[in-house]
Amino acid sequence: MLYPAAQLVRASFWQFSVTGLSQGFVGLQNYAKLFRQESLTMVVANTLVWVAAVVLVTIVLSLGLAQLLGARFPGRTLVRWALIVPWAASVIMTSKLFAWIYDYYFGMLNPALQALGIVSHPVDWLGDDATVMGAMIAVGVFVSLPFTTYVLLAGLQAISPDVYEAARVDGASAWRTYRSVTLPLLRPALLVAAVLNIVYVFNSFPIVWTLNDRNPGFGHDTMITYMYKIAFKSSLRDIGLAAALGVVNVALILLAVAAYLRTVRWRGEAA
Amino acid sequence: MRGRGRAGLALAGFLVACLVLLPYLVMLLTALKPAAELRTTPPRLTPIHWQWANFTGVLRDPDFLTWLRVSLVVAGASTVLALLAAVPAAYYTARHPFRGRTLFLFLVLVTQMFSPTTLVVGLHREFFELDLINTYGALILTNAAFNLAFAVWILRAFFASIPREIEEAAAVDGCGRLRMLWKIALPLSRPGIVTALIFSFIAAWNEYIVALTLMTDPDKKPLTVGITSYVTAYVQHWNSLFAASVIAIVPVVVLFALIERHLVAGLTAGSVR
Numbered sequence: 001m002l003y004p005a006a007q008l009v010r011a012s013f014w015q016f017s018v019t020g021l022s023q024g025f026v027g028l029q030n031y032a033k034l035f036r037q038e039s040l041t042m043v044v045a046n047t048l049v050w051v052a053a054v055v056l057v058t059i060v061l062s063l064g065l066a067q068l069l070g071a072r073f074p075g076r077t078l079v080r081w082a083l084i085v086p087w088a089a090s091v092i093m094t095s096k097l098f099a100w101i102y103d104y105y106f107g108m109l110n111p112a113l114q115a116l117g118i119v120s121h122p123v124d125w126l127g128d129d130a131t132v133m134g135a136m137i138a139v140g141v142f143v144s145l146p147f148t149t150y151v152l153l154a155g156l157q158a159i160s161p162d163v164y165e166a167a168r169v170d171g172a173s174a175w176r177t178y179r180s181v182t183l184p185l186l187r188p189a190l191l192v193a194a195v196l197n198i199v200y201v202f203n204s205f206p207i208v209w210t211l212n213d214r215n216p217g218f219g220h221d222t223m224i225t226y227m228y229k230i231a232f233k234s235s236l237r238d239i240g241l242a243a244a245l246g247v248v249n250v251a252l253i254l255l256a257v258a259a260y261l262r263t264v265r266w267r268g269e270a271a
Numbered sequence: 272m273r274g275r276g277r278a279g280l281a282l283a284g285f286l287v288a289c290l291v292l293l294p295y296l297v298m299l300l301t302a303l304k305p306a307a308e309l310r311t312t313p314p315r316l317t318p319i320h321w322q323w324a325n326f327t328g329v330l331r332d333p334d335f336l337t338w339l340r341v342s343l344v345v346a347g348a349s350t351v352l353a354l355l356a357a358v359p360a361a362y363y364t365a366r367h368p369f370r371g372r373t374l375f376l377f378l379v380l381v382t383q384m385f386s387p388t389t390l391v392v393g394l395h396r397e398f399f400e401l402d403l404i405n406t407y408g409a410l411i412l413t414n415a416a417f418n419l420a421f422a423v424w425i426l427r428a429f430f431a432s433i434p435r436e437i438e439e440a441a442a443v444d445g446c447g448r449l450r451m452l453w454k455i456a457l458p459l460s461r462p463g464i465v466t467a468l469i470f471s472f473i474a475a476w477n478e479y480i481v482a483l484t485l486m487t488d489p490d491k492k493p494l495t496v497g498i499t500s501y502v503t504a505y506v507q508h509w510n511s512l513f514a515a516s517v518i519a520i521v522p523v524v525v526l527f528a529l530i531e532r533h534l535v536a537g538l539t540a541g542s543v544r
Contacts, residue, residue, distance in 0.1 A: 075284055078288055079285070079287055085520070086295075088527045089295070090520070096502070105312060108314055108316060188428065192424075205479065206479050232395075246389060250389055
């Protein structure tokens with residue numbers, strides 16, 4: 001596992017031809033070139049919006065969903081099965097599905113929203129600069145929900161009923177119990193869910209790749225799809241440059257995780 | 272009051288289920304449309320002519336069968352490989368405060384961060400130089416390696432949540448380490464094992480970017496990569512794409528549903544009083 005990482009770092013210091021043959025050591029030139037790319041600032045901003053929006057919305061919605069699925073009501077099993085579908089389905093297939101649903105001419109979203117009176121005329125969700133990021137974030141949340149909900153649900157069910165009993169005896173209200181008993185005890189599960197989601201969403205490739213594929217340039221790319229385009233698709237075809245961006249990506253993830261672990265005071269026995 | 276609460280929950284649950292399933296209903300209905308009905312304005316939700324032959328057509332497509340076989344081999348082999356390595360590693364780190372355990376766990380967490388996507392450029396260099404592009408081994412190994420970190424991370428949390436008192440009692444009764452793992456830790460953490468198993472399989476089954484990059488040979492493409500050739504700039508068989516997707520998604524959903532209750536079964540409920 002560390003080997004590809006080493007390869008990545010090594011590749012970032014070399015120059016490669018478009019066919020992948022090494023053309024020699026260039027030191028930090030790939031990094032210098034990376035920071036000269038005009039699209040980089042925009043791509044970084046896109047990435048921040050993408051990760052923050054998807055993870056926050058997912059966790060908030062999942063807390064509610066986990067609470068719902070932890071309760072007893074008729075049809076609960078059905079709801080659980082429904083929630084499994086986006087999780088079990090491959091993200092690339094779901095992305096293709098949403099590309100079809102969002103379609104300006106033939107997709108179902110526009111007529112549905114018009115029927116509900118939410119929009120007055122069809123919106124080109126994936127072609128309009130103003131809506132494409134929102135459209136991608138919605139799909140990002142959609143595919144992240146099941147996993148997050150199940151992690152939190154497992155966390156909820158690991159909490160002993162005794163503590164709820166104790167809270168009830170103490171006369172705590174439902175909201176008070178949730179805040180003072182459930183949330184603190186749920187912290188290990190929240191930690192796992194948040195860390196993994198930040199990583200997954202940052203690394204997510206198929207959604208942005210699929211929903212953004214007819215827009216030229218790098219206007220709505222995240223750092224991951226940007227890296228892929230540099231390496232394998234765009235006119236650049238520059239493995240060395242892409243590797244330099246890859247190293248930056250990894251470093252950023254490490255920073256985010258370190259900051260996160262600090263705030264939740266991870267000591268090796270948490271989680 | 273109680274009855275009304277339950278009805279409210281049921282209604283909320285029903286709404287959630289509908290919202291989640293709606294896109295996949297569109298997928299299924301589009302898969303059943305004849306090619307001529309794909310591009311109608313305004314778009315129709317349901318097909319006029321229900322063309323079930325789309326499914327048999329995909330199932331008879333030799334390309335599809337190849338992709339399916341590749342997906343099964345890669346996902347199955349990498350899941351077995353990952354779990355065989357993850358269970359002992361997770362158990363040992365959960366129970367033994369050995370020197371560098373925190374470092375080890377941190378490394379596991381870090382490798383989890385180094386998802387295949389971030390490393391795809393490095394992976395491509397690695398297998399390019401080893402001349403392993405277009406081999407099953409490369410894809411199986413990559414999937415197993417990356418799911419390993421996740422399996423260890425999840426399993427360890429489950430093992431660690433088993434109260435030590437149970438194992439201490441077993442030790443007093445003369446139970447050895449391996450037997451303890453087999454007889455106590457594994458059964459008690461079955462939800463964890465199942466979770467890890469499912470995650471590994473699904474992750475490999477759904478893996479896209481590494482397969483897209485490493486498996487350029489049409490005979491070696493898994494489903495995720497293969498089916499996208501149904502819709503390109505030149506051909507737009509959305510109905511075949513979605514029929515193939517439904518076939519790929521349904522078995523995994525059923526698998527999930529069968530073991531769903533183990534996922535959230537109380538971890539140690541009732542084992543310590």
